[in-house]
Amino acid sequence: MTEKEDYGMRRKIVIVGGVAGGAATAARLRRMDEDAEILLIERGEHVSFANCGLPYHIGGEIEDREKLLVMTPAKLRSWFNLDVRVRTEVVAVDREKKEVELRHNASGEVIRETYDNLVLSPGAKPVVPDLPGVDSEKIRTLRNLLDMDSIKALVDGGITSAVVVGGGFIGLEVAEQLRRRDVAVTLVELLDQVMPSVDPEMASPLHATLRDHGVDLRLGTRVEGFKENGAGIGVNLSDGTTLDTDMVLLAVGVKPESDLAQAAGLEVTDRGTIVVDEHMRTSDPDIYAVGDVVTVRQKQLGTPVWLPLAGPASRQGRVAANHIAGKTPDRFPGVVGTSVCRVFELAVGSTGLGEKALKEAGVAYHRQYVGPFFHADYYPGAVRITVKVLFSPTDGKLFGAQVVGAGGIDKRVDVLSTAIHAGMTVFDLEDLELGYAPPYGTARDPVNFAGFAAANRLRGDVEVAEWQDLVDEEDSMLIDVRQPEEVEEGGVPGAVNIPLGVLRNRMKELPRHKEILVFCGVGQRGYYAYRVLKHHGFKVRNMDGGIMLHRMVQPPA
């Protein structure tokens, strides 16, 4: 409790940054403390706008720009009695005097304000790599409404081509929206996959879909520089080619805007993110930080993680406000990390730890794939989706999950996220009761299926092999147990087709001295075949994920 409170004076809180975390902090703080003086300082023109909606207005999917203004300064003032100051930058923090220096951007006027508590929510800004020609007017980034307006103006003005650099959320969403406007799009990505939040094979269906929609996808390709040429710009790639285009969007990631915090001497990580405790307090207990600028705890590993997403930012704002108000012992519990993204008719999502994080942490894991229909297969629109779960080989604890496909992806991601938050095992997934009606699901939901398959494995009811590991085909025989008409649509070179239905009658064709590797479309009939052959004494394993995974691991050129 500060001295001011002891004397019944109004506490004064200055919040730096009026979007997402900052606005959430301010609104919650007012609810917890009607008396406090709350200043919300925003450098830009808009507070609390819908960052995640920006790409969709460029493409016209969100027609009305006004809809992106979640909260206006006027509303924040009248509802929450906040002192909102836009186009105003906090240029310095004097921790000793507990003062900030504010500069009004238009007038250049500088004033000082005291604070009892300071909350930093400056966010993260797009990375602009130091490349030749990167200063061109033709190169854009997308962070706020003004960026959006300028890109939309170019599209409205009739540009016919664009190069999107970076295949993360923003790059993919903008690429989709530009295609929607009939702009020719080349997507250049340094990695061999887009959407680095999922493991490589899970991104593979996105590559096919992007290409189907006319996106010229350049994976494993580095941008080396830019050069304006008349009305357009040339983008020089690591493969020696140059792309001539009307516009470039740089979407190669973001970096925390922690300059102010660093100048104030607050503790930051090597990456430049601000270090906070579970109450979102920085190394100065009077100063809090929330949102895309902070490092938090990865819940499962207990290690620091930087996860610049809107959901956690909002929750962190709430925690900081609660703690400042002294009302509750609220703690930010850390994150498991959950995200979802639409890419044309597909969606992709992930929750918890991926293979890279598990390997880095030295955690042993199994991976399991299933490919069930996302709702009743007899109901119109049924398609198969791919669910991947990562779990403990010993007790079955669920570490992570990734889902990709053309229906019901967000639902399965959220259910699996909830399961991870609860510390569930794959055995628990078997018993989840998930709503079944033909338009929404099946009697055995994809999440149950993932549980069954993983649990079968842990119980020793099946042994699996993985396409990823398949090297020596000399010692093994590949058996495709699908129907001949399915095999005609594409199979695996060297595999012998013995449909499940006749397997019991054709076992004499199978070798006893070789390992038999069975597979089907997604892994289910392969498992049935495994059970038959195993019983009859064959050395056998089921190829996990079947042809579905084969295509994801070794996509056709």
Next chain:
Amino acid sequence: MTEKEDYGMRRKIVIVGGVAGGAATAARLRRMDEDAEILLIERGEHVSFANCGLPYHIGGEIEDREKLLVMTPAKLRSWFNLDVRVRTEVVAVDREKKEVELRHNASGEVIRETYDNLVLSPGAKPVVPDLPGVDSEKIRTLRNLLDMDSIKALVDGGITSAVVVGGGFIGLEVAEQLRRRDVAVTLVELLDQVMPSVDPEMASPLHATLRDHGVDLRLGTRVEGFKENGAGIGVNLSDGTTLDTDMVLLAVGVKPESDLAQAAGLEVTDRGTIVVDEHMRTSDPDIYAVGDVVTVRQKQLGTPVWLPLAGPASRQGRVAANHIAGKTPDRFPGVVGTSVCRVFELAVGSTGLGEKALKEAGVAYHRQYVGPFFHADYYPGAVRITVKVLFSPTDGKLFGAQVVGAGGIDKRVDVLSTAIHAGMTVFDLEDLELGYAPPYGTARDPVNFAGFAAANRLRGDVEVAEWQDLVDEEDSMLIDVRQPEEVEEGGVPGAVNIPLGVLRNRMKELPRHKEILVFCGVGQRGYYAYRVLKHHGFKVRNMDGGIMLHRMVQPPA
């Protein structure tokens, strides 16, 4: 282990009923025991058909009838080496000799088969109340493909009207599909609400939607009898009126088909369901029962419950098979009960315990409503949904949840079901990380919102009043804190409009001697107003669920 096994002989299992639970048992059993002799006996013509899809073929939404045949006898034979016998009825069980008596329906031939284990999966059949004239050909029930075919033939033949008796899943789904075929539908329901799996106010939006789509809804109305009149049939109602119609569908519930079990002396409940242990064993340890015929354990209360749904039936079949095969100590953990149903553009779902069950069990609970957008409000198609959570007033443990609305209902039901399975509290719901992309969700998902609202209450940050309890308006003053333009679209009689934005300036208008009850659209601004007024010493409560809930509790006539 039986003697047969000791001598290496094949074990023989007879399964009665080839749909859902029976087929699941047989398929799993084969995987666990390649040697066993497995007889799957089905009285009807079809095994393993899609019960839940039947209404949708009547309406033509599922065009291809073949799609409803999930598994054919031929496929079950070839994939799983099952001895499938359709059109065959098990007419008696001789537990002493461990034999069943089978009658082939067409030929009338009777034979006996021995068994080591018997699995009963006879399902449940539609209740046909003992009413005058109920034997008419114009009165139908819907259980299997033949029922479906005959109803579809009537519709194809050009009937123009139908009376659906019963507003549960099947009644609602058939009513919707008949409207799709332009058949005039009257839905007669004994209770004051349709969909008894949710609490009355949560069914209220369904009533409006049914009426919007031309369904003549007769709630609180009993059918007293039927009388054929020329080409049609008259349906006599308890209100003295008679409905003349072309066809009647009876969908007033199902009852367990336990005659065979009862004749065999197996233990059944008063309701006629078979009593089983956690391995799905009946009172005779050689006989198992699964699916719609058994009573299982309500997971949260530990009490017996009858929940005839496809998901649990399938899971029970798996448990029974595992236990028979002696492979794993698999247990059926009981059910919390999760269901979802589409009703025209709405969906409704529930999980866990409802108010009726909580009251019967004598469990103290709070209820909390929230009305957030199901995905980003700035993204096209955004509508508000209603989420109701029931939770412990002491520790916040989640008891049950119900969701209704026009988008993303199935997802929230499944997330909340997973939370209940995990034993989560409303505080845990605050911290769930649910995927946010504009087409799928919001930075604070509706499930998070439910957690925030419930947790605010338990932490004492808000006190709520409920429209359900509002009786004496003398002692209180109702304040509508919405904008005047919202109030014009409908408010609460007697309420005074003071928009949130001007509340701080108009507090002098408010009485100190009366309780002030604030409300808004869904409860959020009401909560903000509560915080302001409470701070200034007023006696105040927020009307939970706002106008949204007011309309659900007191729907306009």
